[in-house]
Amino acid sequence: MSVLITTGESIKALTIARSLGEKKISITIGSSENRSISSFSRYCHSNFLYPSPSNSQKFISALSHFLNHNHHDVLIPVHSKDTIIISKYREKLEKYTTIPLASYDTMLTLSDKSKLPSIAKELEIKIPKTFLPSSNYPLQKISEIIQYPVVIKLRNRTSSIGQTYAYNADDLCQKYQKTILTYNLAPNEYPIIQEYINGVGYGVSMLYNRGELRAKFTHKRIREYPITGGPSTYRISTKHAKMESIAEQLLSHNSWHGVAMVEFKLNNEGEPYLLEVNPRFWGSLNTAVLSGVDFPYLLYQMAVEGDTPRVMDYNINVVSMNYCIDTLTRYNLFKSQKSLHIIKDFMVFPYHDDIASIKDPLPIIRFMYQGLMKGKRV
Numbered sequence: 572m573s574v575l576i577t578t579g580e581s582i583k584a585l586t587i588a589r590s591l592g593e594k595k596i597s598i599t600i601g602s603s604e605n606r607s608i609s610s611f612s613r614y615c616h617s618n619f620l621y622p623s624p625s626n627s628q629k630f631i632s633a634l635s636h637f638l639n640h641n642h643h644d645v646l647i648p649v650h651s652k653d654t655i656i657i658s659k660y661r662e663k664l665e666k667y668t669t670i671p672l673a674s675y676d677t678m679l680t681l682s683d684k685s686k687l688p689s690i691a692k693e694l695e696i697k698i699p700k701t702f703l704p705s706s707n708y709p710l711q712k713i714s715e716i717i718q719y720p721v722v723i724k725l726r727n728r729t730s731s732i733g734q735t736y737a738y739n740a741d742d743l744c745q746k747y748q749k750t751i752l753t754y755n756l757a758p759n760e761y762p763i764i765q766e767y768i769n770g771v772g773y774g775v776s777m778l779y780n781r782g783e784l785r786a787k788f789t790h791k792r793i794r795e796y797p798i799t800g801g802p803s804t805y806r807i808s809t810k811h812a813k814m815e816s817i818a819e820q821l822l823s824h825n826s827w828h829g830v831a832m833v834e835f836k837l838n839n840e841g842e843p844y845l846l847e848v849n850p851r852f853w854g855s856l857n858t859a860v861l862s863g864v865d866f867p868y869l870l871y872q873m874a875v876e877g878d879t880p881r882v883m884d885y886n887i888n889v890v891s892m893n894y895c896i897d898t899l900t901r902y903n904l905f906k907s908q909k910s911l912h913i914i915k916d917f918m919v920f921p922y923h924d925d926i927a928s929i930k931d932p933l934p935i936i937r938f939m940y941q942g943l944m945k946g947k948r949v
Contacts, residue, residue, distance in 0.1 A: 573596065575668070576598060586867065588615060591868060599618065601634075603620070603630075608938050611933040634664060648672065651729050654672065654850060654851040655679070657672065669875070671828065673828045673850065682727055685763050694820055711744065714741075717764065718766050722736055722767050768836040770837045772803070773792065773835045774806075775818040784819055785882070790859070804896045808862040808889040863885040
């Protein structure tokens with residue numbers, strides 16, 4: 572049995588490769604970058620270099636040609652961009668392989684942050700107050716009535732890409748226009764403005780088989796990078812019945828298929844607020860696998876056999892981190908807080924790392940080498 576995994580330069584692709592490779596499944600790592608970190612894994616049997624998904628036609632054409640001439644039982648997209656593009660052209664690609672994804676329309680609905688508030692309202696789910704400037708509701712008017720601080724978010728981006736914070740009306744208007752110019756956004760792509768919720772970040776991850784829940788997992792963010800908000804660098808497995816119920820309600824309502832991670836913020840009063848839905852694998856995937864919810868293998872099993880056993884229980888208080896990136900987080904926290912406990916955190920052992928592995932040592936070497944080269948170029 573064989574699997575093609577996209578976005579081999581990502582850590583979650585490495586987690587998927589290790590999970591499936593340990594079960595003797597043949598792994599091909601696809602990437603638009605030569606010599607990606609996942610391609611250095613002992614579990615990688617072959618590589619596929621494809622054009623950047625930024626050019627969707629060339630990307631799909633290359634993928635289709637490769638799958639036509641190289642049999643793979645399952646295609647697992649990893650990054651948001653490839654996932655949505657592959658979902659759009661799934662009919663063309665499924666001539667050659669199985670692709671366990673939700674429909675393209677469902678993907679667009681749940682990944683678009685401007686559409687999520689109306690869904691949340693329909694389902695009576697709490698969400699931060701969200702605004703989208705228009706001719707009827709101009710930016711200036713919003714800037715005068717919204718409570719600060721606020722977050723400016725691109726509609727279809729994840730991992731804090733394009734995310735900025737504004738602290739007063741002038742700041743909001745300036746940063747909003749700058750975001751539009753920086754990302755060359757058309758009016759139908761303009762970002763949303765969302766009131767900032769103080770609290771702790773959580774992620775509820777789920778696997779669905781054609782509208783039916785098959786597995787779930789919750790993690791709590793301890794640290795993230797950048798420290799103002801981004802992917803978690805240090806997190807712990809936990810449970811939260813209310814968040815899990817909300818995530819299930821949301822995904823079931825949309826007849827979800829495949830994996831997804833629903834992000835929440837637990838405010839200072841203990842009330843969860845829905846932030847966004849990531850319609851693909853997530854950066855903290857390793858924490859789930861270590862805790863006993865092996866999402867990559869469950870997804871593979873579902874794709875190949877038609878279904879998979881339900882996994883609703885797992886180990887809590889399992890800690891994992893990306894030690895290299897978390898070092899940057901701790902450095903920035905120390906600069907801002909001048910607290911010695913941040914320094915003590917550097918000596919926390921043992922811990923589970925997202926990249927470093929005695930059984931599979933080359934990816935961390937490649938990752939650190941890439942970091943050094945980027946540092947030299949700067």
